[in-house]
Amino acid sequence: GENVEQHPSTLSVQEGDSAVIKCTYSDSASNYFPWYKQELGKGPQLIIDIRSNVGEKKDQRIAVTLNKTAKHFSLHITETQPEDSAVYFCAASIPSYDKVIFGPGTSLSVIP
Amino acid sequence: EAQVTQNPRYLITVTGKKLTVTCSQNMNHEYMSWYRQDPGLGLRQIYYSMNVEVTDKGDVPEGYKVSRKEKRNFPLILESPSPNQTSLYFCASSRGRGDNYGYTFGSGTRLTVV
Numbered sequence: 142g143e144n145v146e147q148h149p150s151t152l153s154v155q156e157g158d159s160a161v162i163k164c165t166y167s168d169s170a171s172n173y174f175p176w177y178k179q180e181l182g183k184g185p186q187l188i189i190d191i192r193s194n195v196g197e198k199k200d201q202r203i204a205v206t207l208n209k210t211a212k213h214f215s216l217h218i219t220e221t222q223p224e225d226s227a228v229y230f231c232a233a234s235i236p237s238y239d240k241v242i243f244g245p246g247t248s249l250s251v252i253p
Numbered sequence: 254e255a256q257v258t259q260n261p262r263y264l265i266t267v268t269g270k271k272l273t274v275t276c277s278q279n280m281n282h283e284y285m286s287w288y289r290q291d292p293g294l295g296l297r298q299i300y301y302s303m304n305v306e307v308t309d310k311g312d313v314p315e316g317y318k319v320s321r322k323e324k325r326n327f328p329l330i331l332e333s334p335s336p337n338q339t340s341l342y343f344c345a346s347s348r349g350r351g352d353n354y355g356y357t358f359g360s361g362t363r364l365t366v367v
Contacts, residue, residue, distance in 0.1 A: 175355050184257075184343050184358030185296070230296065234352035239303065240286075240311070241352055243296040 143168040143235045147244030154221050155252050162247045164231035165213040173234035174214050175241065176205060180227045188229075189216070221251045255280045259344050259359035266334055266366055274329045274362050276344030284347040285327040286311070286356070287319065289340040296343070301351055302327055334366040 144167045154160050166174075172193040177185035191198045191205045191214065198205050202221075207214040214233075218225055228248050232241040257278045266272055278285065286301035288311075298311030302321040316338055318330040327346075331338060341363050345356040 173353050177356075177358075182361075184345075184360050185356075186358065187355035190355055236352050239284075239351040240298060240301065241356075245293070245295045 143171065143233060143242045145231060145233050145242050145244040147231055147247055149247060150245065151248045151250075153250045153252060156221060156223060158221055160218045160221050160225070160249055160251075162216045162229055162231070162249070163213060164215070164233070164244050165211075166233040166242075167212065168233065168235060169212065170236050171212075171233040172236060173241070174205070174207060175232050176216050177230045177232070177243075178227045179230065179246075185230055218249075221249075223251050223253050225249060226251045255357065257344055257346050257357050257359035259342075259362050262360065262362060264362060264364050266364070268335055268366055269333050272331050272334060272364075274331075274342060274344075274364070276327045276329065276359060277325050278327075278344075278346040278357070279325065280346060280348065280357065281324065282346035282348050282357070283324070284349065284351045284354075285321065286345045286347075286351060287317070287327070287329045288343045288345065289313065290343060290361075291340050299329070299342075303351075331364075334364075336366050338364065339366050340364060 175190035179185040204217040231244040287299040288296045300319040302308045344359040347354045
């Protein structure tokens, strides 16, 4: 079955630096890759997603890249701010099961 | 405001006492799902529903029941809760297929079974 790995599990960066979180997936049929941000005491919130026909997508300080051949995708956050501190989850679709599988999460801390 | 509403936010119960966690969405979404979140295990799907009267098991359905009698509501039922069901639960909805659109999550229900 589909397996999604995510690295690193924890990440600390100085305010203003960039942060990169990487995920790999195993099912070559996966075609939808969302990213979620979960702040303390809240539910995950969709922040960006990418489909398999696109290699890169950007939304202000957040960008996601996808390498279908290598089966990996990454989240890039530039000019990090303290409010970016949260747990980030990647996910990959399983088309035959109408669902996505989530990675284990990355706890990002932005140090002022 | 578009949202998924879960109740209660916190619940402490005793082993074997039936309980229901409610979930309601106001976005006319077809797809709804329940997840549990445990340290080190991430988000695991319990049940999902593609539409009214259509439900299916996720990855960890044992000990849980769901129903989808109306499009907006998707309650999670624990007929006989056990301590291993102590967890943080999230309801989510999506405007289309669960594998092709982003989810809107509720704020979570923290359940403790003693």
